[in-house]
Amino acid sequence: xxxxxxxxxxxxxxxxxxxxxxxxxxxxxxxxxxxxxxxxxxxxxxxxxxxxxxxxxxxxxxxxxxxxxxxxxxxxxxxxxxxxxxxxxxxxxxxxxxxxxxxxxxxxxxxxxxxxxxxxxxxxxxxxxxxxxxxxxxxxxxxxxxxxxxxxxxxxxxxxxxxxxxxxxxxxxxxxxxxxxxxxxxxxxxxxxxxxxxxxxxxxxxxxxxxxxxxxxxxxxxxxxxxxxxxxxxxxxxxxxxxxxxxxxxxxxxxxxxxxxxxxxxxxxxxxxxxxxxxxxxxxxxxxxxxxxxxxxxxxxxxxxxxxxxxxxxxxxxxxxxxxxxxxxxxxxxxxxxxxxxxxxxxxxxxxxxxxxxxxxxxxxxxxxxxxxxxxxxxxxxxxxxxxxxxxxxxxxxxxxxxxxxxxxxxxxxxxxxxxxxxxxxxxxxxxxxxxxxxxxxxxxxxxxxxxxxxxxxxxxxxxxxxxxxxxxxxxxxxxxxxxxxxxxxxxxxxxxxxxxxxxxx
Amino acid sequence: xxxxxxxxxxxxxxxxxxxxxxxxxxxxxxxxxxxxxxxxxxxxxxxxxxxxxxxxxxxxxxxxxxxxxxxxxxxxxxxxxxxxxxxxxxxxxxxxxxxxxxxxxxxxxxxxxxxxxxxxxxxxxxxxxxxxxxxxxxxxxxxxxxxxxxxxxxxxxxxxxxxxxxxxxxxxxxxxxxxxxxxxxxxxxxxxxxxxxxxxxxxxxxxxxxxxxxxxxxxxxxxxxxxxxxxxxxxxxxxxxxxxxxxxxxxxxxxxxxxxxxxxxxxxxxxxxxxxxxxxxxxxxxxxxxxxxxxxxxxxxxxxxxxxxxxxxxxxxxxxxxxxxxxxxxxxxxxxxxxxxxxxxxxxxxxxxxxxxxxxxxxxxxxxxxxxxxxxxxxxxxxxxxxxxxxxxxxxxxxx
Numbered sequence: 001x002x003x004x005x006x007x008x009x010x011x012x013x014x015x016x017x018x019x020x021x022x023x024x025x026x027x028x029x030x031x032x033x034x035x036x037x038x039x040x041x042x043x044x045x046x047x048x049x050x051x052x053x054x055x056x057x058x059x060x061x062x063x064x065x066x067x068x069x070x071x072x073x074x075x076x077x078x079x080x081x082x083x084x085x086x087x088x089x090x091x092x093x094x095x096x097x098x099x100x101x102x103x104x105x106x107x108x109x110x111x112x113x114x115x116x117x118x119x120x121x122x123x124x125x126x127x128x129x130x131x132x133x134x135x136x137x138x139x140x141x142x143x144x145x146x147x148x149x150x151x152x153x154x155x156x157x158x159x160x161x162x163x164x165x166x167x168x169x170x171x172x173x174x175x176x177x178x179x180x181x182x183x184x185x186x187x188x189x190x191x192x193x194x195x196x197x198x199x200x201x202x203x204x205x206x207x208x209x210x211x212x213x214x215x216x217x218x219x220x221x222x223x224x225x226x227x228x229x230x231x232x233x234x235x236x237x238x239x240x241x242x243x244x245x246x247x248x249x250x251x252x253x254x255x256x257x258x259x260x261x262x263x264x265x266x267x268x269x270x271x272x273x274x275x276x277x278x279x280x281x282x283x284x285x286x287x288x289x290x291x292x293x294x295x296x297x298x299x300x301x302x303x304x305x306x307x308x309x310x311x312x313x314x315x316x317x318x319x320x321x322x323x324x325x326x327x328x329x330x331x332x333x334x335x336x337x338x339x340x341x342x343x344x345x346x347x348x349x350x351x352x353x354x355x356x357x358x359x360x361x362x363x364x365x366x367x368x369x370x371x372x373x374x375x376x377x378x379x380x381x382x383x384x385x386x387x388x389x390x391x392x393x394x395x396x397x398x399x400x401x402x403x404x405x406x407x408x409x410x411x412x413x414x415x416x417x418x419x420x421x422x423x424x425x426x427x428x429x430x431x432x433x434x435x436x437x438x439x440x441x442x443x444x445x446x447x448x449x450x451x452x453x454x455x456x457x458x459x460x461x462x463x464x465x466x467x468x469x470x471x472x473x474x475x476x477x478x479x480x481x482x483x484x485x486x487x488x489x490x491x492x493x494x495x496x497x498x499x500x501x502x503x504x505x506x
Numbered sequence: 507x508x509x510x511x512x513x514x515x516x517x518x519x520x521x522x523x524x525x526x527x528x529x530x531x532x533x534x535x536x537x538x539x540x541x542x543x544x545x546x547x548x549x550x551x552x553x554x555x556x557x558x559x560x561x562x563x564x565x566x567x568x569x570x571x572x573x574x575x576x577x578x579x580x581x582x583x584x585x586x587x588x589x590x591x592x593x594x595x596x597x598x599x600x601x602x603x604x605x606x607x608x609x610x611x612x613x614x615x616x617x618x619x620x621x622x623x624x625x626x627x628x629x630x631x632x633x634x635x636x637x638x639x640x641x642x643x644x645x646x647x648x649x650x651x652x653x654x655x656x657x658x659x660x661x662x663x664x665x666x667x668x669x670x671x672x673x674x675x676x677x678x679x680x681x682x683x684x685x686x687x688x689x690x691x692x693x694x695x696x697x698x699x700x701x702x703x704x705x706x707x708x709x710x711x712x713x714x715x716x717x718x719x720x721x722x723x724x725x726x727x728x729x730x731x732x733x734x735x736x737x738x739x740x741x742x743x744x745x746x747x748x749x750x751x752x753x754x755x756x757x758x759x760x761x762x763x764x765x766x767x768x769x770x771x772x773x774x775x776x777x778x779x780x781x782x783x784x785x786x787x788x789x790x791x792x793x794x795x796x797x798x799x800x801x802x803x804x805x806x807x808x809x810x811x812x813x814x815x816x817x818x819x820x821x822x823x824x825x826x827x828x829x830x831x832x833x834x835x836x837x838x839x840x841x842x843x844x845x846x847x848x849x850x851x852x853x854x855x856x857x858x859x860x861x862x863x864x865x866x867x868x869x870x871x872x873x874x875x876x877x878x879x880x881x882x883x884x885x886x887x888x889x890x891x892x893x894x895x896x897x898x899x900x901x902x903x904x905x906x
Contacts, residue, residue: 310792311792311794313791313792333794333796334791334792334793334794334795335794335795335796337794338794344792346792351786351788351789352788352789352792353789353792354786354789355781355782355785355786355789355790355852356785356786357785357852357853358781358782358785358852362778362781362782366778366782366789366790366793366795367793367794369775369778369779370775373774373775376774376775376776377773377774377775378773378774378775378778380715380773381715381718420793424794
């Protein structure tokens with residue numbers, strides 16, 4: 001089969017950094033090609049070169065597409081040739097309807113006047129194609145992330161797509177939404193659409209990809225054909241990190257001690273619709289040194305449960321009891337929850353966890369400023385010392401603790417958030433999707449940190465949508481569905497199948 | 507003959523200079539801009555700008571802007587804005603006039619009541635912003651109209667004055683020379699020298715500390731140059747002041763407030779939390795910071811400072827007029843943005859806001875001396891504000 005796309009000897013330099021170094025990348029017509037690599041390996045840069053975000057002339061090398069050498073000067077150029085990119089952060093306008101979003105910038109109009117009839121009729125057609133059963137007039141902010149992803153794909157289809165590029169399309173999706181999306185990509189392949197999919201989830205890659213190209217440090221390290229050889233995750237991981245990760249989860253010994261956190265009959269109503277019960281009579285406990293997982297689908301109420309416990313940061317009409325180390329705890333405000341020994345590492349680091357434009361040192365001390373102050377006056381030396389200590393302990397890769405966190409990679413940002421909460425001196429840490437959007441190497445480091453916490457006798461509650469991660473780390477796993485706990489499994493009993501069956505038979 | 511080692515070292519040194527300057531363009535740019543503007547007007551006004559009497563005037567004219575800029579900076583860093591300060595300032599001036607002139611209240615009592623009134627006004631506006639989450643733009647726009655009207659009503663559309671001498675001293679009084687020399691005023695000189703010594707000492711101490719912690723620090727030559735310029739300028743100004751009537755009371759008030767607020771914003775947990783609140787209020791809240799109360803306090807503080815500015819302004823004019831403080835909020839906000847604060851919150855420094863206010867003030871004063879019409883003055887000031895912000899954004903993009 002002839003290649004639809006061939007990128008030859010692509011080199012892209014930024015001031016001081018060679019982001020891509022003589023990269024070769026070839027995609028055959030009609031295949032699904034996975035592009036994998038650690039964060040910072042150059043995947044996104046390569047796709048930006050391809051889609052014209054970095055215009056012709058700002059890089060070296062050739063893009064041969066459909067037999068011709070291309071010189072894109074911008075996204076509009078590449079879109080005209082049917083190359084459409086869907087970014088990780090969705091580019092939809094929340095307060096416009098689905099149909100308006102699909103045709104944004106490409107309106108069904110004559111002489112600037114929009115034909116709503118045609119817009120909506122075409123939108124219905126496209127929505128049927130992607131399997132989304134929503135009215136085209138529904139506002140985008142009324143539908144979940146999974147469905148929004150489908151709207152993005154419908155938008156791509158509206159532009160006569162030939163080569164669809166998806167940047168981590170399932171990163172924010174639940175298991176079932178991910179499955180649906182992957183099925184759709186397979187379906188599009190049957191209709192002749194070629195796809196490039198960037199993903200960290202190797203099981204998905206294995207499931208859909210016909211070929212896999214691995215980038216490491218801005219260079220192509222391997223390009224494998226799934227038909228010619230059986231791909232294993234281990235092999236891909238080896239290519240990605242340049243070494244074999246024998247065990248993707250560090251070994252841990254169980255050391256459940258005395259009772260640390262008890263939550264009893266916890267109920268939370270939706271912040272706007274008081275009749276909607278988001279968390280329904282949940283009870284659970286964590287012992288000293290235990291790592292307890294909460295499994296469930298997106299929207300099961302796990303984040304809502306955690307945030308409502310942590311200073312009533314979510315919901316209304318909250319009832320139930322929280323005990324820390326046997327004593328009733330007051331968690332009515334975040335400050336009191338922290339004082340009771342709780343810490344909550346949010347799912348959304350950038351929005352809720354960090355002050356991005358401030359340096360690492362200020363982020364680390366934020367939740368416990370009095371500890372580096374004397375009568376309200378900050379002791380800058382002490383503060384710097386603390387930050388340096390965490391930089392070493394957590395292996396935060398940065399030239400200085402005065403670096404703004406916005407300049408750090410996802411994994412290092414997460415380490416800063418963890419440092420902040422460790423510095424607050426909690427007994428129990430609730431970690432909400434602690435490894436989301438983090439590459440394989442950094443994930444392992446985070447797992448080690450979690451293990452160390454349990455070694456220190458802290459209790460850890462881990463919320464994750466990645467079941468292998470929960471299975472690899474937790475002593476016990478609670479399964480949550482539609483606001484209620486539907487099961488509890490010990491590490492020995494737990495398996496992906498058992499967790500899923502608890503959810504689907506609920 | 508050139509020593510190779512020295513050569514490389516010099517090359518490395520100058521590269522460090524360039525890098526450091528590029529990274530801190532904003533801080534130096536502001537200082538140099540102020541100096542350049544002063545030199546420019548000094549030349550085109552044939553030396554009028556830096557005459558002792560004019561320097562004194564410069565401080566008096568800008569004191570209320572600077573006092574309010576301190577509060578405005580904190581409000582803006584916290585992610586809000588206060589459009590009502592001009593009106594509140596006028597209203598408090600009117601209140602003072604009514605209490606002192608019409609009712610014959612003792613000056614001290616009136617001052618205390620006026621400052622309390624400012625705090626209450628700030629609290630009333632801050633309440634809606636902080637606890638009801640109503641955008642500060644709207645709340646304070648309402649406040650601007652309300653207090654503009656309230657001053658008209660209080661003064662019944664008339665000007666009220668004059669004030670007793672003791673009240674005027676708030677603005678137009680001078681610190682007497684305790685050494686009895688008077689010209690030059692030795693007290694002023696002594697205060698100036700001590701202040702300069704303190705600035706240099708604190709700079710040196712900070713450097714020593716930074717060194718121990720390996721924090722990137724400015725090259726020593728640059729540090730020396732900057733300190734020589736700042737110290738020289740301060741000593742020059744204080745010498746000029748001492749040959750006129752000495753230190754104006756209001757300069758002392760301003761200086762003390764600037765130090766207090768600089769300390770508050772940079773060295774205390776309270777200040778740090780305000781920056782975090784403006785930088786990312788959700789993250790701040792989830793870090794246990796009482797974000798609502800903090801927002802509320804920034805407005806209370808703003809009300810207090812607007813009241814103080816109102817008193818200073820009324821004392822300077824020696825009368826309260828219904829038009830007092832009209833459009834003043836715009837000068838204050840402009841000063842804060844010229845000083846490097848960010849509209850989105852979390853960024854900005856007290857010293858920046860003060861320098862920004864002086865840049866505006868020197869331009870106002872210089873252009874007036876030159877006899878440039880108010881029409882051109884407005885245009886030029888607007889363009890300077892725009893240029894300062896473009897400079898900021900450009901710098902950020904270049905780094906980013």
